[in-house]
Amino acid sequence: MHPRSCKSVPVSRSITACLLVAALAVAGCSGSSSNDAGADRDCITDFDANTDYFPDKSTITDATGLAITYHKSYQVLTVKEPAPGAAPASYVLVRCGAPTPKLDGALADAPQVEVPIRTMYSGSTTHLPAMAALGAADAVTGVSTTDFVSTPQVRSRIDEGKVTQYAEAGVPNVEKVIAGRPDVLVSDGMDDPSYPKLQQAGIDVLADADWLEASPLGRAEWIKFFGALTGHEKAATEVFDGIKRDYNAVAAKVANAPKTNVLLGGIENGTWTMAAGGSYFGRLTRDAGGDYPWAGDRSTGSLRLSIESVIDKQRTADAWILSDMTATSLDAVYKQDDRYRVFTRPAERAWNALKAVNASGGNDYWERGVLRPDLVLGDLSAILHPDLFPDHDFEFYLRLPVQ
Template identity: 55%
Template sequence: MRVRAASPKVLVSLVAAGVVLTACSTATTAPEMDTTADGCITDFDATVDYFPDKSEIVDAENFSITYENSYQVLTVEEPFPGGSPESYVLVKCGAPAPELSAELADAQQITVPISSLYSGSTTHLPLVTELDVLDVLTGVSNGSMVSDTAVVDRIAAGDVTEYASGGTIDTEAVVVAAPDVVMTGGMDDPAYTQLREAGIGVVANAEWLESSPLGRAEWIKVMAALTGTQARAEEVYDGIRSDYLEVADKAAGAEPAPALLGGMSQGTWYMSSGGSYMGRLFSDAGATWPWQDVTSTGSLPLDFEAVIAESSDAPTWLVVNSWTSIGDALADDERYGELAAVGTGQVWNANKALGPGGGNDYYERGVLRPDLVLSDLVAILHPELLPDHKFTFYQQLPA
């Protein structure tokens, strides 16, 4: 769903005699709104638009944001695989609780900007750092997987706590800590119902269900809606989008480069389809591979023989795993020695930037920064296009 910022004319819903009436009203923006330094309203005026900076969603399809004068409605279309849409009413601090339409009657109401956030995925961490609101982060599910040194330091200092280090949410500890919002990692968990019943906001972040790299990156605007940093989010995202499209345009003019993608895991080779998130990145980087025309959004489970038959002669092999050398690959499966890329030494792994606990920054910052991922891929496949490129996530594996 694509949503544009609300126009100056907004729909005002009035509840009278149990009937919802809709009329047009012109919102006015006060030259100087009565707010505190942190943006909270001190003298509420129902005619004032308290959201002068509004996000416009251009690439993401799994969330939308609409605006009323004193609150936003954030809707996540699929909060987890197969889940029904969830809406959250984000009320400007200092404003009274709004009268809501019937479809929003059961929606969580969350006061914004929030001051404390528990993050269910490392992909959320670059959002708060890029928006300059790192102090909002007070909890992470598993600190050992964090790559960002600033977050690691906050965990070590006790400013950020772990609440699901064993993979299970410590519901009691979260309730005692009472963060403003627990942001999910795009999966369901019975603990979320308990947390909502305890009065804690639970907001789904399902960016991983977006099939496009830019769609995933645009979820920075969800964090902006919670933290009151819409203007900063627009600036960050516009820069990422511009850089991504510029690099993709360079690659589009080059001869497509054959590549071997992925690798074996527990006896199955998982291959990117052309319609998947990674497939979009590889295509935009000017790669070509036998399963590029498959439009499904998930990875394709294949056997080794099928991959060898179709793609063993590809001169470049792109993987994301724990290997630090080609020797590691051969130790995992000696049949990898049949691949042309192993013979030429053109095996590239997106594990260049690891955190102190082994977390891979490719999975953390790479989601927000597909422009950097794409630049790495183009520099590998078409080095003549980016001759002075400094790699962020990928590294060539030694023998």
């Protein structure tokens, strides 16, 4: 009997899981499964209650929505807002080979997941660069949509037929997930009616809500979420520390340079949409040495502004960072709305994050760029201060041809 085929769940859930799997012509609660992927793990063979089985511990410094605590043979991973407006969720990650901990209070009903995991279904492409950076890409056996994946290690697994697409049209296929029997399904930080069904069937659903972080480094630090799942805490810390070091080095390089007046965003549904100063992109812009009239707005979302107010204040901006994810030329921009033609000066230095789009339409800016804000900041700093970065090799941004 495979030790993880029925997982550490209450008996009623375990029986439900096996019945559902059997109904799908899967190997019930015995035999091998896709969970054999990445099965070589350093598990506890002679448990000692006094031994600390997590010698490498993660410390959260920049992420505000993630917490990790350690308890010798298990760790508690807490996501403070697993979906917008949702109550905090905690997951008990038990080192393989250790006995199931008897917990009470808030953790009595928390999912218990044996780690390191061997297989994972991923609800967002933002998870994949982190898994690759940790050397754990082989554990990815399912993704919501294969077309948008850019991470080479996962892309090759897709091409080899080793990765299942489980959410056609964005809707998770419950039967397909249960048939795949991943150790965990990591969500995209949004709620879905399929998740309770999966949990009832013994599939642990964990929320990765990195996108709710307003800080670029805060989002990148969620690599430690995957470090906890895969047993690569040390590597996760080393990768993040390197990203943070490089990010701060770029920010320091432009810190004393004159600010560049930059136009952000574009017209959407009759209004101008622009990143607020306290938002993820607003912070990137500020750290890249950019300034704009609404940079002082410390809200963390997008601003909806009248087109007239933007024309009045920004028609003479020195550069333009578009948010349109399709326009590869100014002509394409003008065809969308003729009022864009007013911005003749910023159009001379108009840039869009479309350099890293794959053949299926997936944009690595929204994938690797989330883990590597240092690279995004490098691009933005080179756009706003080309004199300081004369030989910069752009990762994500391309300049729109001047008409």
